[in-house]
Amino acid sequence: MASNQEITYKKAVAKKELRFKPFRPKSFQPLKNADLLRDEDLLIMENNAERYAFILRQMAYHHLAQGDLDGTPYLVSF
Amino acid sequence: MMDEETHSLWDPLTGKAFQGLMQGSELKTWPIFYSTTEKELIKYPGTHLYFSQLKHPALWFFQKIFKPLFGLDSGGLIPPHFYRSMSAPIDPRLPKLTQGLGVVAENRAKYYPLDLIFPGEVIQEKWNNKTLIIERADHNALPVAIWKNTDNVPMQIMSRWYGFAFTYPQCEIYQDS
Numbered sequence: 001m002a003s004n005q006e007i008t009y010k011k012a013v014a015k016k017e018l019r020f021k022p023f024r025p026k027s028f029q030p031l032k033n034a035d036l037l038r039d040e041d042l043l044i045m046e047n048n049a050e051r052y053a054f055i056l057r058q059m060a061y062h063h064l065a066q067g068d069l070d071g072t073p074y075l076v077s078f
Numbered sequence: 079m080m081d082e083e084t085h086s087l088w089d090p091l092t093g094k095a096f097q098g099l100m101q102g103s104e105l106k107t108w109p110i111f112y113s114t115t116e117k118e119l120i121k122y123p124g125t126h127l128y129f130s131q132l133k134h135p136a137l138w139f140f141q142k143i144f145k146p147l148f149g150l151d152s153g154g155l156i157p158p159h160f161y162r163s164m165s166a167p168i169d170p171r172l173p174k175l176t177q178g179l180g181v182v183a184e185n186r187a188k189y190y191p192l193d194l195i196f197p198g199e200v201i202q203e204k205w206n207n208k209t210l211i212i213e214r215a216d217h218n219a220l221p222v223a224i225w226k227n228t229d230n231v232p233m234q235i236m237s238r239w240y241g242f243a244f245t246y247p248q249c250e251i252y253q254d255s
Contacts (some may be wrong), residue, residue, distance in 0.1 A: 061140035
């Protein structure tokens with residue numbers, strides 16, 4: 001995962017012509033309330049003592065997730 | 079990865095631009111951890127979930143085939159055209175689809191093959207003036223590297239060998255003593 005305030009990260013893509021649609025998360029929900037399998041594989045990122053999960057099988061398609069946390073842009077790649 | 083703004087090429091592991099207008103630039107990077115719903119909630123009940131709502135046949139297809147073909151426990155399957163897209167030969171020191179934990183810190187990069195990280199055992203190594211600990215709770219758990227006596231973790235990534243060695247060609251390889 002990489003972050004830099006000086007880069008327009010909303011424009012970062014895997015390729016110029018996208019084969020996979022990046023995930024643009026806008027909101028989250030409590031993991032404990034989600035209807036997921038107990039052994040669902042997750043990718044976890046941590047920021048300011050908060051943890052955020054992405055579903056691995058979904059990231060296998062998206063390859064990229066881009067958003068921001070408290071105004072700081074981030075990019076998760078898989 | 080390529081950014082659309084300058085068409086520079088970026089290494090997603092290091093956060094460095096290695097080709098194009100932004101070559102030489104480096105972004106801050108963080109480790110990403112693997113877990114499962116159950117294991118995550120035991121230790122971190124407040125974790126948030128980002129759930130993709132995309133309705134697309136390809137997403138559905140990937141969700142079906144991912145675990146058996148590409149999952150962390152699978153032997154791995156990488157299409158041949160993917161290797162041909164790499165700009166350097168694959169490091170032959172390990173089988174290319176070996177699964178393992180790569181740790182990058184203190185100006186070192188080291189790869190720990192998953193089959194040498196035994197569940198319940200602890201790998202402890204000196205990294206300059208720090209002590210690195212690698213633990214794997216059980217067979218279904220993935221390893222985690224942490225600096226001893228701290229809550230701090232070094233940059234680490236679960237990766238197939240070909241990818242880690244491509245990014246860190248001079249990396250060390252852990253060998254069970």
